[in-house]
Amino acid sequence: MNGPQVTFCLERGVTGFRDRNDPPLPHIDPKECRTVWHSAARAAGGEVEDFTGQQYPRNFHSATIKVGSGTYVGLFHAHYRLIAFVTDRCSWYTDEFQEPPVWATALSDVGFVALRAAQLLSPLADADTSALSDAEWRQIKHWQPATLGATLFNAWD
Numbered sequence: 001m002n003g004p005q006v007t008f009c010l011e012r013g014v015t016g017f018r019d020r021n022d023p024p025l026p027h028i029d030p031k032e033c034r035t036v037w038h039s040a041a042r043a044a045g046g047e048v049e050d051f052t053g054q055q056y057p058r059n060f061h062s063a064t065i066k067v068g069s070g071t072y073v074g075l076f077h078a079h080y081r082l083i084a085f086v087t088d089r090c091s092w093y094t095d096e097f098q099e100p101p102v103w104a105t106a107l108s109d110v111g112f113v114a115l116r117a118a119q120l121l122s123p124l125a126d127a128d129t130s131a132l133s134d135a136e137w138r139q140i141k142h143w144q145p146a147t148l149g150a151t152l153f154n155a156w157d
Contacts, residue, residue: 008119008148009128013079015136015151016059022133025079030054033061033076036110041065044072044103052089054078057157062089072101075153081112084120084153091155094146097121120149127151 012018013025030053041048046067054061061076075084075093085098100107100114107114124140127148132140145151 007126007128008122010132010148010151011080012131012133013136014077014082015132015139015154016079016156017133017135017139019133019135022135028061028076028078028081030061030076030078034063036107036112037063037065037074037076039110040074040103040106041067043106044101046072058091058155060084060153064089067101067103076112077152082152083107083112083114084149085114085117093153094150095121097147097149115149115152120147120152122148124148124151 016025018025034051037051038048044065044067046065049064049066049071051063052061059078061078063074063076065072073086073089075086085100086093086096087098088096097117097120099117104114124145124147139156140151143154143156145154
C-alpha cells in the first residue's frame, strides 16, 4: 500500500511574476547557489563546469557538474530554494526533468529542495495553487504549462 500523496504547494511568486502593487519577490543570491553547487560537486567527486546566473526572461540560475563520464545540469529557482535536474541546458523545460543524483543530499543539507522528477512531471492541476496571484494566473493561462516543472522553471516574458 502506498502512503498518502503529498500535494506540492506553490508559493506566491514562484512563477517569477507579481502584480505591480504586490511586495517584491524573494531573491536567492546566485553567489549562494554557486557556493552550494561547488560543495555538491566536491561531495560528488566531480567539478563544476559552469554556473550561469538568472537572466531575463528565465526565473532560474543554471549550472553543470561533471562527475566521471556523466554530466549533471541543475536549475536553481531564482526566488525559492528549489532545484531541478534536467538533461540539457535550454531556456524552456517541459518534460526534461530527471531524478536528483544521490549526491544532491549535499544540497538538501544546506536548505535547498532537490525536486523529484515525478513531482516536476506531474500536472499543474495536481498542485496546490491557491497562493498564486492574479498576475501569475494570467501568465499560466497565456503560456499553458502542462507540468509543475514547466511552471516552476520557466522563461516566460
